[in-house]
Amino acid sequence: MISAYFIHLLILVGIYAILAVALQLAMGFTGLLNLGHIAFYCVGAYISALLALAGWPFWFCFLSAGIGAMLFGFLLAIPTNKLKGDYLALATLGFSFVIYAVALNWTGLTRGPLGLPGIPKPSLFGFVFSNNLSFLILTFIIALTSYFIIKQIASSPFGKVLEAIRDNELAVRVLGKNTFKMKSYALGISAFFAGIAGSLYAHYITFIDPSSFTLLQLIPVIAIVIIGGLASLRGTVIAAVVLVLLPEPLRFIGFPSSIVGPARQMIYALLLILILIYKPKGFYGKIELE
Amino acid sequence: MFSQLFVNSLIAGAIYGLVASGFSLIYSTCKFVHFAHGATIAFSAYFFYFLFSFLGLNFWVSAILAVVFASWLGWLMNKVVYKKLRKRKAGNVILLIAGFALLIFFEALILMLFGADVKTIGYIKIAKGLEFLGAIITPLQIVIVAVSFVLLVALFLFMKKTKTGKAMRAVAGNKDAAEIVGISAEKIYSRSFIIGSAIAGIAAILVGLEQNLQPMMGTNLMIKGFTAAIIGGIGSVPGAILGSFLLGFAENYGIWFLPSGYKDAIAFVILFIFLLFRPYGILGIRKNFQK
Structure with a gap:
């Protein structure tokens, strides 16, 4: 029983790690404080779920989720291109609320608050990932691949330009780089990985509704990114493992889930505040915000 | 229909105005987005519910205690979190994230203490509306508009x-110059938190009486508040009030074109339009918005 639960937690670690590593690319490397990250996750989950329910194979749903979310990333990059700091945070937050409102109200497509039940478990080459252990392996492979792709991107010349944009956008523009294009690529790639994380989540839980994509779900991701340390992928992964597992003892002490759920958010929020006050670079971070 | 929407817009605008003016007051002096302003509202509304509906205290006593509580909460957040961050010269983005974390913290706390179900204060039992030019308005709604009008004028004065x-x-205009002439910026920050949060406390009571309480109400109101503040010109209190009424009207008349569920989305579309074309708002001064 406990080991089955442990596998469940590890799957969540994997999904959160993908989400956080993706956000790290936008926030840590490019310096875009994107509070709309959860919207990409939402878009990915819904695209994947709707396609799967329409009978499309998993790999197609999975990739469509990523690409669909990426398109939204490009879309978001257009109006937010010139914004920085507070304004960027508010605009991206607004974006996540628009997506949430659409998911809740476009009942013809998303069934609104009723959610989408019966999303099939993923299957590849005739093999169905029906039990959690096989799903864990799938998640692990996808998380690892995402990690290495983002690591490659971050250490490529393109990644260096992104870091330069974060540190001094004007200087990069003076060097003749099209920073708008670079930033929209960064946001698009970040959204792509958030989208595939959403797809994994949808196929794992097999049920999604808009309540899975609110601000409450954003706080663990932001906490992981900042506590792990901005622009540190290793820190992000370590923080994902620690933060997902950290509130779990509460459950084993015997608190009911109506307490454990909010307590988990409170722990994340509190840790985030403490880190911001006492260790602003996080544990492995190279830079501070701004 | 037209006049009913007009009345609804006015009420929405009055409530947003209270949220936005407190928020804008804090923003104008402290220069960062105090996200947890929404938490102040939600927590004070629940506190009021606890005193009045749960403990059965007198209405006015509960109301005064709730407003005092709101002030104290705002003051406390400034002292315990924001002041420490300012001391180590954290940028306003850090303060924003800290505020966001505070908002989530208090919403989760409300969820833990009061549960996820919707609460009603139920002070005014008979909500018999008055007919006014074909629109129905309840006495409570008249009180809301009147209170908010009086408060906003008082704040302005x-x-x-x-x-x-x-x-x-x-301090809002030039912090360094203000300090040179002997105004303690920290003291002013603290006072703007106290006053801004007190207004939030009043907003909390009015919202609590007019609508139901739910743990996430703070986020929603907060977003309306800052959308209104941005429309009007962030950091300008009269601007925030203007923006609130514009937002109230846009949302309510928007229902003519869209299903009512999209009411919230209208606010963000407006927010986006303003951020794109006029990020400094209607009454705002064009400076620093890209910094």
């Missing part, structure tokens, strides 16, 4: 006439 109000505007 306070900022213009009193010494503290002038000091606040001085």
